[in-house]
Amino acid sequence: MHMSPVRDDFRRSQLAIAALFFLLGFQYATWVSRIPALKARLDLGEAQIGLLLMTCGVGAAVSFPLVAVLMRRFGSRLLSVISALALGVVLVALSVVPDYPLTLLVLFCDGVAVGCLNVAMNAQGAALEARYARTTMSRLHATFSAGSLLAALLASGVTAFTGTLAVHFGLAAALLAVLVVVARPGLLTDDAPAAAQDGPDQEQDGPDQEQDGPDQEQAPAAKKDRRRFALPAAATLWMGLAMVFGTVTEGAMNDWSALYLKDVVNAGAGLAPLGIAVVSVMMVLARIFADGWRTRFGDGRIVRTGSLLAGAGLALALLVGGVVPTLIGFACVGLGVAAVTPCVYVAAARQGSDALSLVAAMGTTGLLAGPAVIGFIADATSLVWGMAAVAVSAAVVSLCATRIGWPAPEPHPEPHPEPHPEPLDGRLAPDAG
Known part of the structure; x- marks a missing residue:
C-alpha cells in the first residue's frame, strides 16, 4: 500500500537527518582510529597525543558563541551542510599537515566544526519531532554509534592494504561529501525562524506581534535573543x-x-x-x-x-x-x-x-x-x-x-494529516512543568 505524503516526508527527513548523525560519528572515529599513524608520522609523544585530543574537545566546547550566531543567521539546514563539509576538509588536511602546531590548529577547527554540526543536527531532529508529533531523536543518536562502527571497520580494511593516511582519509572525505549531497534535499528548511521565536517568552510575544506587526517586532525579538544569550x-x-x-x-x-x-x-x-x-x-x-x-x-x-x-x-x-x-x-x-x-x-x-x-x-x-x-x-x-x-x-x-x-x-504519535508551521510553534512551548 502506498504511504501517505506525510509519512513519506517524515521518513525522507528522518533519513536525511540520520545521515548527519552517522556522518559525525564516522568522521570522529575515522581520525581517532588512525592516531597511531599520526603519532608515527609526526614523531609525537604520549603527552602530545593527549594535547591533540584535548584541543579538539576545547574547540567544540568554546564554539558556543559562534554556533549561536551562525544558527540565528543561517539556520540549522545550511549550518549542517557547511559544518559537515568542513569535517571532510579536516580529514584531508590531517593527511597532509606537515608539523605538530598545524595539526593542533586543524584539530581545533575540527572541534569547532563538530560543535556546529552537533547543534545543527540536533536542532533538525527536534524540529522533525515537533513538526510531525513523532519521537525519533533517540534513533537518530543511535546512528552516531553506527557511524563510529563503520569507520572502525573501514579503517581496519584500508590499513590491511595500505598505511597511507592520504588514501584512507581521502576515501572517508569522499564518503562524507556523498552523504551531504544525498542528505541535503531532505533536511528541514524552516526550523531556524521557529527556534528564534520559541521558549518561555512565546506567549508574551504573541499579543505584541498581533498589535505591532512582524516588521516592528523584529528588532525587539533580536534584542531579546541577545539577552538570552548573555543571561x-x-x-x-x-x-x-x-x-x-x-x-x-x-x-x-x-x-x-x-x-x-x-x-x-x-x-x-x-x-x-x-x-x-x-x-x-x-x-x-x-x-x-x-x-x-x-x-x-x-x-x-x-x-x-x-x-x-x-x-x-x-x-x-x-x-x-x-x-x-x-x-x-x-x-x-x-x-x-x-x-x-x-x-x-x-x-x-x-x-x-x-x-x-x-x-x-x-x-x-x-x-x-x-x-x-x-x-x-x-x-x-x-x-x-x-x-x-x-x-x-x-x-x-x-x-x-x-x-x-x-x-x-x-x-x-501518528503525524497530523497536514503539518504546517503554525501548529509547530504551539508544540514547541513546554506544556508540562
Missing part, C-alpha cells in the same frame, strides 16, 4: 547541568570501565574490554527502542527513571563486587543514560538556538572533563571511589531533570 534562563542552566553530568557518566564509563574490571574486580585480560562493550551495546539497543518509551511515558519520566537506574545499578555493583554483578551494573548505566542526551537536546531546542548551543557546549565540556575528574578522584583515593562518583553523577541527572519543563507524552 541564560534557569531552565536552560538545569538542562545544561543535566547534560554535563549525563556526559560525565557516559565518558567515564567508556574510559574507566575496562581498567576497573582489570584492577579492582581482577577480571582476566579477555574480560576487561567487555565493560565498554556492554555499555555501548546497551546504549545502542536502548536508543533504538527509547523513542517508543518517550511517546508512552514522556521524556521527563524516561530521564528521571533512567538516570536513577544507572546510578543505583552502578552503586550496587560497586558494593557487591565480582565480574558478573559489575557487568550487570555497567549494563544498567548504558540502559539508563542512553536517552538522557537525546531528551535534553529536544528540551533545549524548544527554548531556541541559543539554549541549544549552550547546552551542547556544556555537554561537550562534561564529556571532555569528566573522565579526567574521575581520574583525579581515583588517584587521590581509589578507582572504587572514582566509579562511585560516576554513580553520583548519574543520580544528579535525575535531580536536574525534576527542574526541567518537559513536554507531555503525545497521546497520538
